[in-house]
Amino acid sequence: MRRFIIFTFLLLAMAANGTWAQTNGGVKLPEGYNKKTYRGADGRIYVLEENQKVKKNKRGKNIVVEEEPRPVFGGFAVMADLVGFVMKAAGSWANMEVAGRINFKEKYFPIAELGIGSCDRDGKTNTNNLSVTAPYFRVGMDYNINKKQNGNRFFAGVRYAFTSFSYDFSNPEFTDPLYNKVFPLYLEGLDGHAQWLELVLGFETKLWSFIRLGGNFRFKFRTVNDFDFMGEPWYVPGFGINGSSAYGATVNLAFDFGKTMKKQPPRNLYR
């Protein structure tokens, strides 16, 4: 009886003092102590490290798995867009680009993209021709929303892009309707400038060793559009067909150098 009174008194004193005010997983911890705990199969309480998590195994039992710590600098990658080269061969316009990317903690991927936009487009029912070839630049950031370290990455990102370019327009059969006389029209070196923002959703998977294949969809909305009074360019390098907004996509072959995240097999660290 005396022992029970002393024990109760001590409990009340500690509770009043706030020593065990915080609980975690059913275990009372000192205030300010924010690490998670796990009750092992032996009934003991274990404190989990930051890279340790409790998961259920196939039998439905709780086990503790340890993930490989993510380095702050996880390497870098160089990439090339395969779609641009295909479009250049098959169509009238294409954005051909390469990119460099840095990996921070397998989460944050600052990226810079450099490309050449090219367009040589004839009118479908007339003799018009628009010609543009100019570089464009993009900088931005991707965020890997895949928390699992299984070799796949799912990106959400933004880009700021800009380009300055010259474009040519011609119509060798430009005819004065009043006098029915042909005056060939050649407008060369018209100046254009554009800036736009891009919202990016992408994915990437590991093909072999440091080689990765990925792709992304982009929604682009134009913020600056300067052009010559004689006519707005039908195509803007890097942006695509000119308008207030545009869609785009790339298929990237990437060479990813640095520490590669490998899938960690689950194992029970604390039984």
Place this chain on the structure above:
Amino acid sequence: MMKKVRRLIMVALAGIVCTLGGCDDTGCTLYNSTLCHISFYSELGLATVLEDTLTVYAVGAETPVYNMGVNLYTLKVQLSYYKDIDTLLYEHWMGTADEPAPHQVDTLFIRKSDMPHFESPDCGVAMFHEIEEVWWENDSRFPETPLFKGVFIYHPQVYYNSEDNIRLFI
């Protein structure tokens, strides 16, 4: 699971390639030419109607720019693409088949600058004009009844618009 994810990614990549080869929009303007709007006004400054038959010729052109119009408020006239000054002959005829009358010809001069304008390779190319000066000459054979009594530039830019460019006082 991994195989499924990779298969999904490959299908999405194929989708991207197909999407990029997709539709193409011409987006041409509905207007296909730029015409100079010349309206008739009375000496009081009110819009008025030229009732009798009017035909307008451009000097040097093979066909009239406006043919045999009656009850006209406004003329929409094609300007030349490369001449500094367009000379328009307004042939006014007040006769009838039973009562023939001489043709009175007053002349309108339009000094302008020209600027080509395009939108897309698939659209037609237009010529914009900036009217700098207008003046007129009456037919010396009819000093008592001149057709033109005054003229001024109301809206000098001849673009894709429907506003009056020139107002003629008759």
